[in-house]
Amino acid sequence: MIWRSIEKHTGMQVDRLIRDKYTVVIGLEVHAQLLTASKIYAPDSNQFGCDPNTNISVITLGHPGVMPKLNKKVVEYAIKMGLACHSEISPVNIFDRKNYFYPDLPKGYQLTQDTTPICQGGYIPIRLKNGETQEIGLFKIHIEEDAGKSIHAEGESDTLVDFNRAGVPLIEIVTKPEIISSVEATVLLSEIRRLVRYLDICDGDMEKGSMRCDANVSVMLNGADQLGNKVEVKNMNSIRNVQRAIDHEIKRQILELEKGNQIPSETRTFNDNSGTTSGMREKEQLNDYRYFPEPDLSPLIISKEWLADIKQSMPELPRQLLDKFISEYQLPEYDAQFLTDSKTMAHYFIELCELTHNYKAASNWIMGPVKSYLNDNGMGMSDFPIEPKRLSDLIKMADVGKISFTVASQKVFPQLLSNSNITADAVVKDLNLVQDSDTGNIQPLIDEVLASLPDKVEAYKKGKKGLLGLFMGEVMKKSEGKANPRLTNELLKKCLDQSFEQPLKGYRKRN
């Protein structure tokens, strides 16, 4: 069989032709830990990184006779996410027990929502690389508690349990199986992360585990009327690993089907080192959660007034800001995408645009010098040391031609970065950087440069027009960076083209 030989020779490669026979169907389940001060059903602290078993209470530890009491903020945060995702908000909510035994779940059940998720339906629009927008539907968003943490340490005969995480509030976002590739899945996940960060309800840090993603992956022959059996893949701790895990799973399933095997419905874990997934033991998959309504929590009613209050408190979302940046600031989509990537960045830019009206110049500054500075220093916008006012002054100076962009970005900008009290004006005065736009000052420098480089001038006149940059550089050097580049360029061209037009023609004739 051709297939066998492909597999044998290339490990786990799937031939394009074979891959194209199949349709991939993916759904995501995303858990986001909410940024509350206290836990979901108990008042112990929801602080990350504390010593083991210090954020605990009798409720968290599941002692007999204790009663849970729901954290109001958890409800509001979940509703915010639902509103951002166009979901219906359930007016009447009950909670359910999901029963299973595991050492990090002291009560023997997880207190969650099964029959009445607080947000029902909805969708998240994502922008694909080709510029198209795709709406990924949601089944629901519900609220629930996190479990404690089991530590299976190497060489340790016991499993260690830390209950600091037990009872940490979560929302679980469950998408419909409407994702058709690993790339779409990662774009959606990035969008979810951006939303929770804009809403300030979760820090979105997958490495830390405050946002987690399970993927349900299935493949079927194109045009099949029944979905393939779905495999749930867990344990991916970055967006990149979600992509790797899905890619591996698609290949694995196609290989199995091509060999004539069935794909069993199962849960598999992703191994970061090997980039592969492996099945869990059958016994661990024998789950029957026996959901039933939680009798210890009273029903949660979301009144119209409460909902209206929450709507009122919603910040502008990345999509809205994107539209604003494109229509109001007239920025290209590429710029708008970059500038709305994080809320701090977007808000900084809005503040900047209130101070300077050359929006494109402002955008170029952010996407140029500011971005390089942040990248070089591994910083985010919240760490950026120049306030919008000081940066806007600098932008204005370059904009009106008082200083050149090169001087602004290479001489003044670094000063503003290292000294938080200094203004652009003061730097320009101190270093005597005001741009020279006087022909009477620049022309002699040009003459000097051209006279000192006769062979280069000769080459230029023979057609090496690229040498203009060299002349420019030399003149700029002589002016100590102060010559107005536009004017210098103009004068240079005029000089070179005028004085060498005749000889150039003669040269051609001689040949």
Next chain:
Amino acid sequence: MEIDRKVLQKIAHLARLEFDQNSEKQMIASLSEILDWVDKLNEVDTTNVEPLTNMSHESNVLREDIAQEPLDHERGLKNAPQRDADYFRVPKVLE
């Protein structure tokens, strides 16, 4: 609901309980008896009755999001069958 060997074994597994194989027959019989008894509730017509999920008539019993003094670390670990200075210790759970 019919209780057979398979159901009995499943319940035992979910509850993480072991039982003496010799008493299997007897357990099946008594479990069936209990379920039959509970099944009597099905004789009541509940067509237009909303399911009752809570005995109280209250709703929205909520807590403001304020972190309070936790349970003392030592007291929290005090009743653990096995522990060390930091953690609860349980028999190794294989992943």
